[in-house]
Amino acid sequence: MKKLLIGLVGFALFAGAAIAYVVSARGDEPAVNAVAVVTGQPLPLDGHTLFFRNVAQGPDFGKLAAVPRTAPTEARKVGDLHCDRFAAARSTGICLRVRQGSLPPVTDLLVLGSDLSVRHQETLPGTPSRARVSPDGQFVYWTLFVTGDSYSATGFSTRSGLYEVRTGRLVKTIEELPVFVDGKRYFASDVNYWGITFDADGNRFYATLGSKGKTYLVEADYRQYRGDAILENVECPSLSPDGKRIAYKQKVSDGVWRLAVVDLATKRVTRLAETRSVDDQPLWRDDATILYGLRRDGDASDVWSVPANGGGTPVLLIPDASSPAYG
Amino acid sequence: MYLATSRAADSGGPATGTTALRWRRVSGNVVALGLVSLVTDISSEMVTAVLPLYLVLGLGLNPLQFGLLDGLYAGATAVLRIVGGYAADRWHRLKAVAGIGYGLSAICKLGLILAGSSVAGIGAVLAVDRAGKGIRTAPRDALISLSSKPEALGRSFGVHRALDTAGAFLGPLVAMGVLWVSLGDFGSVFVTSFCIAGFGVLLLVVAVRDRVRKHRAAGIPLRAMFALLGRKGFRRMCGWAALLGLVTITDSFVYLALQRRWEISSTMFPLLPLGTTGVFLLLAVPLGRLADRVGRWKVFVGGHLALVVCLVLVCGPVGGPWPAVGALALHGTFYAATDGVLPAAAGPLLPEGLRASGLALLQTGQALARMASAVLFGLAWTLWDLGPSLLVTAGLLLTITVAAAVVKPWEAKG
Structure with a gap:
């Protein structure tokens, strides 16, 4: 009897504590935007705009925001579109967002037209990590973190896929791309791809292949559908507009990456002036400047820019922002 | 179902139906x-x-x-x-x-x-x-x-x-x-x-009531735990469990193979483990009871046969949705026939004072073997790609399962 009483009182205490915490967490949402926004204006993919994810606390947290490409300090415009990752090129946009309340998480992938209207939608398992659009606007591609297909239940892996805008062809994962390492066909159970980047020709593409604790830069041919590992320790590649260099994150130690640029012809690696750890797929503003999201104090993030030649210093471009994209 | 279970098991009152009677036999x-x-x-x-x-x-x-x-x-x-x-x-x-x-x-x-x-x-x-x-x-x-x-x-x-x-x-x-x-x-x-x-x-x-030991030994030296391996029956059980563990394919490979073979929509992919879990949940009690009746060893070996059939279905020539559903069901059956049945089988072989140590040895051996199996399978995949690796594993598993069934390493009575 006494034990039953202890059990019931304990249950009431634990249940009460949990309910109290949940209720108090509900009231935490700030009612005012920490960074002022402009609403009610269209956000077109006009080629003169810098888009990003607004991560300033407030009611418009998580929404896609935009500033003029030439005046990034202007007040940010926000619409209604929520995106965890966003990218754009040539009147095509891609928006990845986790579907609310889905466990295990699934991500809605939206292919957007020039007025940001949804032209196509896919639903994929996982949590958004990277998103990009090919320079010709004909491919959108992405990387998602997924659980449950690694050795153990708690392991994580990535899955990268692409979608052909013109034909509607969907490649859910590029894992089955035949890849050659040192000229030999590479098979492994733990192959992961992350961070795809296409050339302006819409055929040559690059991606990071991770396997057995190593990462490789894979150079692939889309039509022939085969790839070759050409470099090691290259993650989240991003091909320069002139197609000659790749900006990427270079692993220094576990969980620490430095931004670097490699010249594809000479294989010469240049570390950029940013000395903090960057975990993002870099974005080329033009052939001379690189943009990236940088984490700050836990879950906050800002967008910075740095020269692509290794000189200069990093400049804070947009505070409280992530996932930059020109479109 | 489970609330009813606990009530039936806890109440000392007279059981009203056959279900309650059956459940009361669980402490x-x-x-x-x-x-x-x-x-x-x-x-x-x-x-x-x-x-x-x-x-x-x-x-x-x-x-x-x-x-x-x-x-x-x-x-x-x-x-x-x-x-x-x-x-x-x-x-x-x-x-x-x-x-x-x-x-x-x-x-x-x-x-x-x-x-x-x-x-x-x-x-x-x-x-x-x-x-x-x-x-x-x-x-x-x-x-x-x-x-x-x-x-x-x-x-x-x-x-x-x-x-x-x-x-x-x-x-x-x-x-x-x-x-x-x-x-x-x-x-x-x-x-x-x-x-x-x-x-x-x-x-x-x-x-939960702790076990009060009747004869309190002054303390059990570490070597007493490893001396358990000197007992023929228990040593053999550990050996067979580890050997079978070495050719037991890791879950994620089964799901990956299923996904590739049937091009399962990737949003459905995370639901595959739920299929296994669901069958495990449904069959854990019936197979445990069956093990008590016909012999735990037979059910344990039978569980591994279910896994062999599961792998064959995954690689086999038959298409359509049913082989995939069958493979998942067999995968769940494998768990229901092995996960609880192995410690149940080991119990009587171990003295009360060393029950926890013995079970720890047995399950750790099995777990380490399964880790090695994941690494070995990874290597096989590196050499031959997924399909052939699965078939080779199924063949090895079948061989060892049959050997284990023939040799009958423990349980004097069936």
Whole structure:
């Protein structure tokens, strides 16, 4: 009897504590935007705009925001579109967002037209990590973190896929791309791809292949559908507009990456002036400047820019922002 | 179903129907341990379900950093399982050692909030959580084993595993509910998970009876644990379990193969483990009872045959949806016929005072063999790609299963 009483009182205490915490967490949402926004204006993919994810606390947290490409300090415009990752090129946009309340998480992938209207939608398992659009606007591609297909239940892996805008062809994962390492066909159970980047020709593409604790830069041919590992320790590649260099994150130690640029012809690696750890797929503003999201104090993030030649210093471009994209 | 179970098992009153009669043969202590596992599994699966979302979207971290540590954790867990089993026997404190394991894992849920966005902090919390799981497993299974009549061991473990699995089923649903109510606040999920785990520890403290040893030995030396391997029956059981573990394919490979073969829509992919879990949940008790009746060894071997058929279906020439459904069902059957049946079979071979140590040795051997199997399968894949590797594994598994069936390494009576 006494034990039953202890059990019931304990249950009431634990249940009460949990309910109290949940209720108090509900009231935490700030009612005012920490960074002022402009609403009610269209956000077109006009080629003169810098888009990003607004991560300033407030009611418009998580929404896609935009500033003029030439005046990034202007007040940010926000619409209604929520995106965890966003990218754009040539009147095509891609928006990845986790579907609310889905466990295990699934991500809605939206292919957007020039007025940001949804032209196509896919639903994929996982949590958004990277998103990009090919320079010709004909491919959108992405990387998602997924659980449950690694050795153990708690392991994580990535899955990268692409979608052909013109034909509607969907490649859910590029894992089955035949890849050659040192000229030999590479098979492994733990192959992961992350961070795809296409050339302006819409055929040559690059991606990071991770396997057995190593990462490789894979150079692939889309039509022939085969790839070759050409470099090691290259993650989240991003091909320069002139197609000659790749900006990427270079692993220094576990969980620490430095931004670097490699010249594809000479294989010469240049570390950029940013000395903090960057975990993002870099974005080329033009052939001379690189943009990236940088984490700050836990879950906050800002967008910075740095020269692509290794000189200069990093400049804070947009505070409280992530996932930059020109479109 | 399970509420009815516990009520029937706890009430001393006259049973009203045949169902109640059947359930009453499971000791109240086993049902209590099952409920503790159910509650704890709800708590831990809540966190497992939201962790990727939390790391990637909540903190902006790269979860691959944590995957690298996985092999290390698995090895450490295996060692801690032996430590937990031995400590429980050494000080005659099965319940206390299990309680420490449950308590450690409960505290970790709060640790996730304290760790904030620190990668090292989160890594440490995940490691301690695993350690808690490692410590508690052997003393808990020993308690189940010692709280049951020897002829009903299979049923007892079946009831425990069914309750445990039910918790794993409910965890993600509870997490989803909490996220919905708290407007997507991860802290709420962790605090709720902590409260549920805390209630699980309390349930262990008030509802589970420890085993009072009749003859208290002065203390059990470490070598007594390893001397268990000198017993012919037990040594053979450990050997066969490890050998079978070495050719038992890791779950994720089965799911990957299923997905590739049937091009299962990738949003459905995370649901494949639920298929296995569901069948495990349904069959754990019936197969445990069957094991008590026809012999635990036969059911254990039969479970591995189910896995062989599952692999053949996955690679086989027959298309259409039914082979895929059948393969999942057989995969669940494999778990239901082996996971609880093995400790049930080992129970009678081990002296009461060394039950936790013995079970720890047996399960650690099996777990290490399965880890090696994952590495070996990874190598096979590197050489031959997925399909051929699966067929070779199925062939080896069939060979060893048949050998194990013919040699009959233990159980004098069938």
